[in-house]
Amino acid sequence: MKAFIKDCIKANKKIYEYINTHISNLDYIYSGQIGFGGDKSLNIDLFAENIFIEYLKPYGDIFSEESGYISSNSSYKIIIDPIDGSDNFSSNLPYFGTSIALQKDNKTIIAVVCNLATGILIYKDENKKIKKLNLATNKYIDFLELQDSNIGIFERAYTNPKLCEKLYENNIKYRSLGAIALSLCDARNYSFVLFYGKIREFDIAAGVYICEDLNIYQSDKFLIVAKKIHIFNLIKDIIN
Missing domain, CATH: 3.40.190.80 (D-Maltodextrin-Binding Protein; domain 2)
Structure with missing residues (x-):
């Protein structure tokens, strides 16, 4: 499944670069569409969804917060939230991102989550290994775990x-x-x-x-x- 992870990274990088170089006021506007999840879809939600469909559709059925099920009669299901934290995005609050889960037989085997505000992408593969990638530099960084937290x-x-x-x-x-x-x-x-x-x-x-x-x-x-x-x-x- 290395190819799937690579395409997840490519899709997230494309969205990340767009937000940081080509974002416009139109992206913050309500598209007029109510997503499958019941929330109003911004133009940026649909833009991100289209990119994920472009890169990931060959790998299985897609279940998206925006469009619901997009079937290809596959045994694999790809669950995506094209923009996690849309309200934060639309308020210029820097805590929003994307999430992707690849499932087989209704069990998640790969997960990819990207913070689009920081460009930090984290994924866990089918071997349970967690890796952290900086999209801006294309370099992997240590996945540190804090031992104590106050909040x-x-x-x-x-x-x-x-x-x-x-x-x-x-x-x-x-x-x-x-x-x-x-x-x-x-x-x-x-x-x-x-x-x-x-x-x-x-x-x-x-x-x-x-x-x-x-x-x-x-x-x-x-x-x-x-x-x-x-x-x-x-x-x-x-x-x-």
């Missing part, structure tokens, strides 16, 4: 003020960054990652595969990821 990530915190209050009562520090795939990708560097709301496959498939060696709990409304078991149990007790 967690609570995505969509604004939708659950009662839970925010419980975290405050337990003196738990967190941030709400607005791009769940990016947050999951770096979960091992945070105290925890907590997601509340409707859990969609294209939001979490790639990120969960990258952090699958951590403690993970998922229900119909919550996703918790934490490296340390006592933090994991604490957050789980708070939400239940």
Whole structure:
């Protein structure tokens, strides 16, 4: 599957270079289309999706947040979020990216997540190896793992003020960054990652595969990821 990863890198590099050299006001505008996931699609969402389709369609069926299923009658499924954190992008908040998960028999075997604001791409291959690439320099960099962190990530915190209050009562520090795939990708560097709301496959498939060696709990409304078991149990007790 080296060819698939190479084409994922090429597609992300093309999107990254476009955003940094050719971006225009038109890219920030609502396209008039409601994506398969239920959100309004910006022009940049559709632009990125078209690039991924161009590079990745030969490898399998595509399931995209924007257009839904694009079938090629393959045993492989490619789950993509063309722009993870579109609201951040449209507000010039530098925390947005892309996510790709390649599945066979409904099991993720390769995941690629790219932070388009920094140009840092992380992928985990079928052999469970994680690598980190700087798109600007085309050089691989060390995948460092922080041993201790003072903060967690609570995505969509604004939708659950009662839970925010419980975290405050337990003196738990967190941030709400607005791009769940990016947050999951770096979960091992945070105290925890907590997601509340409707859990969609294209939001979490790639990120969960990258952090699958951590403690993970998922229900119909919550996703918790934490490296340390006592933090994991604490957050789980708070939400239940």
